Structures are given as C-alpha cells and as structure tokens.
Amino acid sequence: MDEWKKWRPETLAVQAGYVPGNGEARVLPLYQSTTFKYNDAQSVADLFDLKTNGFFYSRLANPTVAAFEEKIAALEGGVAAVATSSGQAANAMAIMNLAQAGDHVVAASSLYGGTVSLFSNTLKKSGISFTFISPEASEAEIAAAIRPETRAIFAEVLANPALIVLDIERFAAAAHRHGLPLIVDNTFPTPVLCNPFRFGADIVTHSTTKYIDGHASSLGGIVVEKGGFDWGCGRFPGLTEPDESYHGVVYTRDFPACPYSVKLRAQLIRDFGVPQAPFNAYLSNMGCETLHLRMERHSANALALAEFLKRHPKVGWVNYPGLADSPQRDLCQKYLPKGASGVLCFGVRGGKAAGEVVMNSLRLAAIVVHVADVRTCVLHPASMTHRQLSEAEQIAAGVSPDLIRVSVGIEHIDDIVADFDQALNRVG
Numbered sequence: 001m002d003e004w005k006k007w008r009p010e011t012l013a014v015q016a017g018y019v020p021g022n023g024e025a026r027v028l029p030l031y032q033s034t035t036f037k038y039n040d041a042q043s044v045a046d047l048f049d050l051k052t053n054g055f056f057y058s059r060l061a062n063p064t065v066a067a068f069e070e071k072i073a074a075l076e077g078g079v080a081a082v083a084t085s086s087g088q089a090a091n092a093m094a095i096m097n098l099a100q101a102g103d104h105v106v107a108a109s110s111l112y113g114g115t116v117s118l119f120s121n122t123l124k125k126s127g128i129s130f131t132f133i134s135p136e137a138s139e140a141e142i143a144a145a146i147r148p149e150t151r152a153i154f155a156e157v158l159a160n161p162a163l164i165v166l167d168i169e170r171f172a173a174a175a176h177r178h179g180l181p182l183i184v185d186n187t188f189p190t191p192v193l194c195n196p197f198r199f200g201a202d203i204v205t206h207s208t209t210k211y212i213d214g215h216a217s218s219l220g221g222i223v224v225e226k227g228g229f230d231w232g233c234g235r236f237p238g239l240t241e242p243d244e245s246y247h248g249v250v251y252t253r254d255f256p257a258c259p260y261s262v263k264l265r266a267q268l269i270r271d272f273g274v275p276q277a278p279f280n281a282y283l284s285n286m287g288c289e290t291l292h293l294r295m296e297r298h299s300a301n302a303l304a305l306a307e308f309l310k311r312h313p314k315v316g317w318v319n320y321p322g323l324a325d326s327p328q329r330d331l332c333q334k335y336l337p338k339g340a341s342g343v344l345c346f347g348v349r350g351g352k353a354a355g356e357v358v359m360n361s362l363r364l365a366a367i368v369v370h371v372a373d374v375r376t377c378v379l380h381p382a383s384m385t386h387r388q389l390s391e392a393e394q395i396a397a398g399v400s401p402d403l404i405r406v407s408v409g410i411e412h413i414d415d416i417v418a419d420f421d422q423a424l425n426r427v428g
C-alpha cells in the first residue's frame, strides 16, 4: 500500500491516493453521498470521537475527497492534507487554525487580491492583526515584524500577479528562529514545479481551482501539512491543550503525526462547513492526472510568449521570472528549475488605455476572471481581481495601472503569439 510513496511526481499525479482492490473501479469513483451507513451505534460514536477513522458525513470526510487529499499530500511530500471548498477557504482555515482574536500574523504584501482582502478586512475584523512586509524582505526585516503574539508567517511562492519568487529558505529560517511555522500558497508553481517543504515551509496551501484542476471546471482549495513541526513552544495552545469540543482531545498528543490537519478538519471544517464537494474533488483529481504534462507546456509557452512580447515595439515591459534577464533569475533557478509556470505580466506602451485596446482585440485569448487553465486568457488586475484594494495596497501587491496578466494556455504557441501580435498592432 505504501509503495506509491517512492514514486516520482509524474506517477503520483496519475496514481496516488486511490488503489483499487480486486474487481473495483479503475478510476477513482465519485461518492456523491452526504452520508454513510453503519450497522451499530457505537461505530458512529467512535467516529465522532475521532477514535476510529472512517466516513460518516461528507462535511467532515468523503472517500472521493480523501483520495484527492492523499494525492496532493503525496505530490507535496506532506503527511496529510485537508481539501476545502475554495482557495479562499484554504487560506482562511490555514490561518485560523493557528491564530485567534488577539493574535498576529506576518504576511508578504504581494498576494492574490482575495487573500489581501481576507487578511486586511475579514480576519482583521475578527481580531487577528497582520503586518505586511515585502516578499523580498531580509531576515532582519522579517524578524522586526514578529511580535510575541505572532502565530505564523504567510507568503505566496510565486506571487499573483507580481510574479515575485519567494526566497522560501530565508522566510523559513526567520520563522523557525522564532518558533513559528511558514505557510506558503503554492498555487502558481503547483507541486510539480516546486515543493516548498523541501526548502523549509511547514504548511502549503493551494487554490486547486487553478492548475491542479487545470480546466476551469471546479472550485477548490487544499491545506497540506509537512509534519514534524514543534508546536510545543507555548504559542499554540489550540494544538497542545485539550479541545473541550472533542472531550479533551489534545491534537499533538493524540495525533502526533499530523496534529495541524486533524485540528483543521475536526474543528474548522466541521464548524465553518467548507469541505471540498465530492464532485469537485472528482474533477480536480482527474485534472491533476495530467498536471505534470500541462505544467511543462504552460511554462514553455509562457517563456516563448514572454520572449516575443519583449521584442515587440508596442510593449513597454514584460515580467516573467523565467526570462534569461529577469532580476529573479537566480531565485527562479533555485526554486523553479523545471519551469516558471504559465503566468506572465506586461504593459503596453501608452498605458492603461492602450492595454485595453490590446485586451479587447484578442481573439484566441479571452478576457476572463481566471488564471491557470488550459485556455489562454488575460485579465486587468487593477480593475478586476485587485479592484477592491486601495491604490497603496495595489502598488504593494505589485499591481500597476497598466499591468495586463496573461495566463498562457497549452494551445499551439504560434497561434498564441499570432493573436497577441495582431492585437498589439491595433494600438495606434
């Protein structure tokens, strides 16, 4: 059963998480059922008390979702994963599993717009405070933001849309020196291009809505635990002291292999009701079967389009960390050696108005509020995903008014390039 733990990512993407028995379905079945049948009451009571493992209600666990969780945990090299209804839910639960009213979190400022508003509005209103620092902060600058009540450091591995590659080792070192876990959102690289646990991250989150599903068909998120973090320093009573809502369970004592994940599922998924739907996990799992092939093509196409745009006279600037002359080249080679993923940003000469002409003239590439699926698409963050942020927050998140974000798909690169060429040539 544990043989798959030795498999390479390409094999895990296809096969991990579901091992059919004799005569069973070859493909992971969709358990489209809210509940599960038992022959005696004690079995169900034991499940409720976390004494045995099993399925009783799909808000907590479901066999299709569990197989998907096991696949992503295997791909990331973690001990456990909890799938959520969306990437937003994953990041909210990842923080709330450690921090409550009165606590504090240090976060990189270059983040997905939804994460910025989650942190600086909704979680702030519930009493968790945040200090935003540059994703390029030095270890001393990171340390300066840490307070006695800090509970975690949060950053994106490849920031959306600033495309800053995080120096994971530096952030992990600063976090660990203060007894804190580093939580990273690995949505853009995916576990195929980067395994943050290898560089010291402790918790990884994903919006599986993006490359993992890969086909823009289902929302989802996931939180993955590396395992082995020392929660016993006194800062995490929620993990080390009895949980009265579970008859005094102590997560670090009773579930030493994956206390963070058991707590997240047992308390937060239970109470907030944000599990991944079985059908979404079924689709995300199927999409994930080709993740390794798609990431190769997304990365190659994005690099080729970035190189084309750089040479185009109508283009003012291009940001793609995989470009040979990118200021992020060294970080990219260290953390993303297999490819810099499929997202690039550029600005058209003439600013926002000229950029609008280009976006409106594209035919193959569509304007959609999405990123990271097989179809090439564009988006203008300042008026779309980052619209609810103040101008200062937009700048801190790396969103200039002229920035166009391109999610490069897996179509033929010549067709993608031709589309951008004709659109750019419409700018007067």
Ligand SMILES: *Cc1c(COP(=O)(O)O)cnc(C)c1O
Residues within 6 Å of the ligand: 086, 087, 088, 089, 091, 112, 114, 115, 156, 160, 185, 187, 188, 206, 207, 208, 209, 210, 219, 220, 221
């Ligand atoms: C999209 C995205 C999210 C939010 O995910 P949803 O599935 O849309 O809720 C979080 N982080 C990053 C980096 C994203 O790109």
